[in-house]
Amino acid sequence: MIHTLNGDNVEITDALRDLVGEKLARLNTFGTETTSAQVSLKINGLEQTASGTLRVDGQDLTAITATAPDMHAAIDSLVDKLSAQLRRHTQRQHGRPR
Structure with missing residues (x-):
């Protein structure tokens, strides 16, 4: 999976890049082809936000935003x-719960 990481008022360090890559690797266990992910990290005062969009089976899943007191918790929630x-x-694709 290809992932793009952007930061707004956040310096994207190697540790953050590795953390996001490690967490997104968990999404490959569902049997669908997740081709790409876009993640944006933002700090606004005391609020730290992570938002993301997945491209799966040729369509984009909607953007999701998670806010937490620290960036690691926001990424986990996202x-x-x-x-x-x-x-x-x-x-929905397979017609039954897994």
Whole structure:
């Protein structure tokens, strides 16, 4: 999977890049072809936000935003939300829960 990482008021360090790549690798377990992911990290005052969009089976899943007091928690929450949305997508495609 190809992932793009952007930062707004955030310096994208190698540690953040590795963390996002490691977390997004969990999304490959659903049996669908996730071709790309776009993740944007933003700091606005005390609020830290991670938002993302997945491209799956030729279509984009909607952008999801997660906010938390620290960036690691925001990234974890974002990946959890993307995982739930990907699970719903595969259930719709295959017609039954997995």
